[in-house]
Amino acid sequence: MSWGPVLARLxxxxxxxxxxxxxxxxxxxxxxxxxxxxxxVSLANLLLGHLLRRQSITWQFGGDTICAAAAAIFxxxxxxxxxxxxxxxxxxxxxxxxGLSYVxxxxxxxxxxxxxxxxxxxxxxxxxxxxxxxxxxxxxLYLALLLGIMVAALSAxxxxxxxxxxDHALSIRMxxxxxxxxxxxxxxxxxxxxxxxxGRVSCLLEGDGERSGTRAYHSGxxxxxxxNEIALLIGYRDDAGMPVKILDNDSRMLIAPASAEFxxxxxxxxxxxxxxxxNELPVALIKQFRIGRAxxxxxxxxxxxxxxxxxxxxLISDTLDALFPILDSIAEAERNxxxxxxxxxxxxxxxxxxxxxxxVRMRLLSIGRRKDVKGHPAQLEVARVADILTLEQARLxxxxxxxxxxxxxxxxxxxxxxxLRTISMQWDIDAKLESEEPAIPIDKESAYNIEHLVREAVAxxxxxxxSSQLTVRLSMNQNALRVAIIDRxxxxxxxxxxxxxxxxxxxSASLLHRLRLVNGSAYADGLEQRAILAITIPxxxxxxx
Numbered sequence: 006m007s008w009g010p011v012l013a014r015l016x017x018x019x020x021x022x023x024x025x026x027x028x029x030x031x032x033x034x035x036x037x038x039x040x041x042x043x044x045x046v047s048l049a050n051l052l053l054g055h056l057l058r059r060q061s062i063t064w065q066f067g068g069d070t071i072c073a074a075a076a077a078i079f080x081x082x083x084x085x086x087x088x089x090x091x092x093x094x095x096x097x098x099x100x101x102x103x104g105l106s107y108v109x110x111x112x113x114x115x116x117x118x119x120x121x122x123x124x125x126x127x128x129x130x131x132x133x134x135x136x137x138x139x140x141x142x143x144x145x146l147y148l149a150l151l152l153g154i155m156v157a158a159l160s161a162x163x164x165x166x167x168x169x170x171x172d173h174a175l176s177i178r179m180x181x182x183x184x185x186x187x188x189x190x191x192x193x194x195x196x197x198x199x200x201x202x203x204g205r206v207s208c209l210l211e212g213d214g215e216r217s218g219t220r221a222y223h224s225g226x227x228x229x230x231x232x233n234e235i236a237l238l239i240g241y242r243d244d245a246g247m248p249v250k251i252l253d254n255d256s257r258m259l260i261a262p263a264s265a266e267f268x269x270x271x272x273x274x275x276x277x278x279x280x281x282x283x284n285e286l287p288v289a290l291i292k293q294f295r296i297g298r299a300x301x302x303x304x305x306x307x308x309x310x311x312x313x314x315x316x317x318x319x320l321i322s323d324t325l326d327a328l329f330p331i332l333d334s335i336a337e338a339e340r341n342x343x344x345x346x347x348x349x350x351x352x353x354x355x356x357x358x359x360x361x362x363x364x365v366r367m368r369l370l371s372i373g374r375r376k377d378v379k380g381h382p383a384q385l386e387v388a389r390v391a392d393i394l395t396l397e398q399a400r401l402x403x404x405x406x407x408x409x410x411x412x413x414x415x416x417x418x419x420x421x422x423x424x425l426r427t428i429s430m431q432w433d434i435d436a437k438l439e440s441e442e443p444a445i446p447i448d449k450e451s452a453y454n455i456e457h458l459v460r461e462a463v464a465x466x467x468x469x470x471x472s473s474q475l476t477v478r479l480s481m482n483q484n485a486l487r488v489a490i491i492d493r494x495x496x497x498x499x500x501x502x503x504x505x506x507x508x509x510x511x512x513s514a515s516l517l518h519r520l521r522l523v524n525g526s527a528y529a530d531g532l533e534q535r536a537i538l539a540i541t542i543p544x545x546x547x548x549x550x
Contacts, residue, residue, distance in 0.1 A: 007057050007311070009156040010069060010097055013090035014044035016149045017076055020083040023141050036079045040072045057311035062101055069094040070110050077117035082142070084118035086149040093153065096160045102316035167317065170196050171324040175331070188332050191222045197305055197321070198224035205286065205306035210299050211239045219524065219543070228284050228304070232543055233483070239302050241277045241291070249322035251310050252278045254287040262315035262322070290318050294329040297336035358401070366394040389430060396427045415452040417445040417486075418479065424456050425463070425477060432467050435493075440479040445486070451523055455486070455542065458519040462490055462538050465516065470537055482541075489539040 021037035047065065073087035088111050095107045173179075173196055181189050190208050198206040205225035219235050221228070230238070251260040252274065259268040270278060281289050281304070290305040303325065307314055369391040378384050418440045425436045447455075459477055466472040474493040479486065520526070525542040 007051060007097065007313075009093040009152065009159075010065065010090065011044065011047050011051055012152055013086070013093040013149065014040060014047060014069070014072070016145055016152065017072065017083055017086040017090050018044055020086040020142070020145045020149070021076055021080045023139075023145060024080050024082040036072075036075050040076060043068055043072055057101075057313065059101055059312045059315075062098055062103075062312055066094045066098055066107065066110075070113060073114050074117050077114035078121045081118035081121045084114045085146055087114035087118075089149040089153040093156045096156050097313075100160055100163070100316065101312035102319070166200065167320050170200060170321070171327075174324050174328050179328070179332070180335075188335055190220075193328070194222045194224045197303070200317075200321070201305065201307060203306040203308070207304045208301065209235055209239050209304075210296070210301040211236070225306070226285075230280060230284070232485070234280050236484075238277060238280060238304075239300055241273060241293075241302070249290065249292045249318055249325075251307065251315070251318060252281060252289050252291060253310055254278050254282045255309070260310055260315065262310075262318040290321070292322060292325055294325065296329060296332045297340065299336075362394050362398050362401070366391050366398065369394070393427065393430045396423070396430070415447065415449050417447050417452050417455060418443065420452055420456050421459055421477065421479070424460055428460055428463055432464065434467055434473045434475065436463055436475045436477065438477050438479070442479070442481055445479065445481065454519055454522045455488075458516065458523065458525070458540070459488060459490075461516045461519060462488075462540075466490055466492070466537055472537070484543065486542040487539065488542070489536045491535050492537050493535070 018037050018041040021040060025037065069090050073091045076083045076087045091113060092108070092111045095110060098107050099105060174193060179188050179192060190210065194206045194208050198204040203225065206223070207228050208222040210220045210222075219232065219239070221235070249262060251262060253260055256267075257270050257278075259270060259274050260266070261268070277291070281287075286304070286306050288307045288310055290303075290307055292303040292305075294301045294303065305321070307318070310318075369387050372378055373384050373387045373391070378387065418438070422438045425438050428434075429436045463475055463477065466475060470492065472492045472494065476491040476493055478489045478491060480489075481487070520540065523542045525540045527538070527540050
């Protein structure tokens with residue numbers, strides 16, 4: 006868009022020179038020379054890559070209006086190129102956030118030219134084109150008209166593209182059709198990427214509960230960041246209260262698009278800018294948001310931040326400001342829906358499964374007291390099965406009686422200790438817990454997922470590795486929980502099991518599902534020789550467990 010007024014200035018100066026030649030007047034016309042000098046200055050600024058700022062656009066519009074009025078007064082034949090110049094300059098202002106009222110300045114040459122012609126400066130018919138149909142004059146006129154049409158088309162097309170982005174982002178298309186009450190952030194990322202030539206957009210979301218951990222959505226090249234760097238970006242906050250900001254590594258400035266304010270980088274800005282520059286994002290739009298219990302960050306690769314880019318960043322920010330509260334309400338509706346489903350399932354489990362377990366336990370205890378069973382080796386096995394049912398009853402009752410709205414956390418160490426005692430009785434093995442920390446308080450939902458994950462992993466070790474003496478070792482390292490399953494017998498590895506510091510392949514669909522729920526991953530560094538499975542889980546502690 007910035008080249009449109011430059012070309013219009015050039016065509017206007019050529020039109021004035023051509024009209025002076027047609028009447029055999031001196032070529033060194035002051036108005037033509039002034040417009041040409043103005044064209045050369047603006048072209049030099051464009052070629053040197055000077056940023057287009059709102060203040061410079063205002064000054065350019067004023068200069069273009071003066072040049073167009075002077076050209077229409079002293080050379081009425083150049084009325085149409087003068088009007089095209091004002092139109093192109095006004096379009097540039099509109100694209101950078103100014104009002105539509107500036108387009109009315111296009112009428113200025115149409116008033117000045119007839120007045121000048123009526124005063125005798127030129128024939129009245131000359132203001133509508135060359136009277137002698139010279140090729141040069143017609144060519145300049147048609148080029149000016151073509152330039153005006155192109156500038157209008159590009160401006161309207163860009164405006165329509167931004168409106169379509171807002172319409173699509175705020176439409177039902179943001180929902181996933183295959184799952185109710187679930188939104189599709191990947192679609193949002195793809196829509197944002199379509200707005201800019203670089204096409205690189207990332208959305209990072211860090212939440213609690215079942216979707217704890219970090220989820221990332223990318224378009225174009227992915228951000229190469231480790232967990233600590235992602236946490237730094239998501240936790241990046243700006244004390245200036247900017248709803249959206251542009252980090253410019255070239256100028257080492259933080260830009261607020263709404264006010265065009267430039268703020269030097271502080272230490273937090275420098276760290277964030279360094280991470281983006283490392284991923285070849287010298288200029289990036291940063292937008293923070295919150296959906297339910299999750300904090301998020303949108304990162305959009307931008308061209309150099311001129312006045313037009315800043316205004317478009319404001320439009321995008323307004324759309325996102327309207328979108329994220331909607332997604333937050335969807336997330337709240339989903340939580341309420343899940344809570345209602347949990348209530349129904351809780352009642353069914355309490356009235357069905359829990360009562361059945363109680364009946365089976367009473368039946369086993371009755372069998373153990375029969376005369377033909379007393380003193381028999383089977384009596385011990387019956388008592389052991391009854392004890393397993395007692396533990397599972399207590400565990401299930403604890404799950405059912407815990408409110409979904411409770412804020413307190415759960416001690417993961419205690420929960421896993423009870424779970425390993427239960428699975429030891431179930432599989433007739435010796436499974437024990439070793440923890441470097443006496444208590445690891447975390448949120449309830451993550452604790453249940455981790456317990457299921459450990460129970461499934463131990464069961465797989467028994468079934469597939471013939472393990473009978475296992476140790477589950479817990480440790481915390483840089484806000485990540487590390488869980489290693491150690492075979493104390495150090496039995497010969499079976500098919501599909503690797504020892505010597507490498508983790509066992511996760512072939513169980515249930516195990517993989519639980520691992521995804523807690524955003525966990527297998528790791529192999531720093532394991533002792535007898536470890537058959539090791540995973541790391543990013544997590545947050547809960548202080549009031």
